[in-house]
Amino acid sequence: MLEYLTKEDLPESLGDIIDAIGIVNVKELIKLAGGGNVYIPSENSVVKSFRNKLIKENFDGNYKDLARRFGITEMQVRNIINYKKA
Structure with a gap:
């Protein structure tokens, strides 16, 4: 189901991340770490x-x-x- 979602279907808080890495990569990130806490180092x-x-x-x-x-x-x-x- 995730593959059918567009940027507009995803939470607005993901907008900057989608712009930076693309919607396909955001969907992969959701599959990998969705629901968890992800630390991104500086x-x-x-x-x-x-x-x-x-x-x-x-x-x-x-x-x-x-x-x-x-x-x-x-x-x-x-x-x-x-x-x-x-």
């Missing part, structure tokens, strides 16, 4: 580990350059470079 938290990986790969001893390049402080770059997983 963009920053999603890209943070990738950014840190890039910082480590590009580290050549120049903290200031990387800090400027990635828009973070030199201290943050130092912490990322020196972080060791337990």
Whole structure:
């Protein structure tokens, strides 16, 4: 039945999501997680580990350059470079 619904048939609160990812994907999301609570992490938290990986790969001893390049402080770059997983 879900496949027959149009944007107008769905709750108005889904309008922005439909505009962003399309009605087909919203219907898939309803099938996957409908009725449940879905947490969507912020963009920053999603890209943070990738950014840190890039910082480590590009580290050549120049903290200031990387800090400027990635828009973070030199201290943050130092912490990322020196972080060791337990």
